[in-house]
Amino acid sequence: MSYQREFGKKLRIGLVGIGFHSYRNILPAFNYLPITLEAVCNHSNKELLNLTCAQYGCRGYQNVKDMYEKENLDAVFICVAPQVHAPLVEEALDAGLHVWVEKPPAMRASEVKRLLDRKEGKVVVTGFKKAFMPSTRKALEVMKSEKYGNTTGMLAIYPMNMPENGEEILEQKIFTNWLGNGCHPLSLMIAAGGNVKSVITHTNKTGNGSVILEFENGLIGDLCLASGPWPLENYQFFGDSWHLKIENSTRVTLQRGIPFEYGITTGFVPEGDDSGAVVWEPQNSLATLENKALFVQGMYDEMKYFCDCVLENKAPEYCGLDFAYHVMQVYEAALVSNGEKVEIK
Known part of the structure; x- marks a missing residue:
């Protein structure tokens, strides 16, 4: 782990968007x-722009074209309204820059496909933070x-509701x-399971229910669209002799099972340490980094990964445009399914 002032080789970057999310999470991660x-570029609020600069x-700039022409940048970070993510990424690529863009990368999968066709060797990473969480890395391991x-x-x-009128929403x-x-x-499920073959969405009149993902490798994933207060989010992965659970992003439990003979075994704590549960969670008694939201939620990891890919001149294996395109395909398929299987082309 290094801090910004300690790196010998750095990227010259610009930031497009200095709203609440950017100021709360993106700018602090730059440390x-x-x-x-x-x-930095912000087209609508000159006072806020001046304060941030x-x-x-x-x-500071109020037009990205001016920033790209006047600054000698290697890369740009984009964090604005999703409706303009795709055109801003396209403009940055045309300016010859590497791009990190906040999720979702676009409004339609077709927009991401156009970006894929014109990235011309540039690194583009989408901020799917759940795929970069430390807890997700443990699950993948x-x-x-x-x-x-x-x-x-x-x-x-x-916690999610599936909206009605999916075709109209997309159109x-x-x-x-x-x-x-x-x-x-x-994004987390696709990072864990790989490409999705088909999608079926079953919901009730409130929009709650399940999105069933059939992966190309035969794995079946169930995304339960639940209702209720936070914390509610969790993920579970099942194997023949184990299962792993991520709760609220901060607690990872690996259950390895307890050996027993039905009707005979009387103890639930057998000798040794190769059975039962292993739990990982952040320390909260020290002023360390692993308990901060930037690190727990994967925001640091996704941006550091982007920087490393650019500096090392390597194509991203995780959350690049091909991954973003597939996430958007699954998003669209689930939105229009209405109980019917939708194949992912």
């Missing part, structure tokens, strides 16, 4: 990244381990919570 913030010692064997099932529980590019936050559990 831990190999970057130099050269400029004064705080971070950078230059277990799922890919020969020690634990095959994964047989997946369950995600997320008119209407922003809904299913796009804004539904991509969180979808």
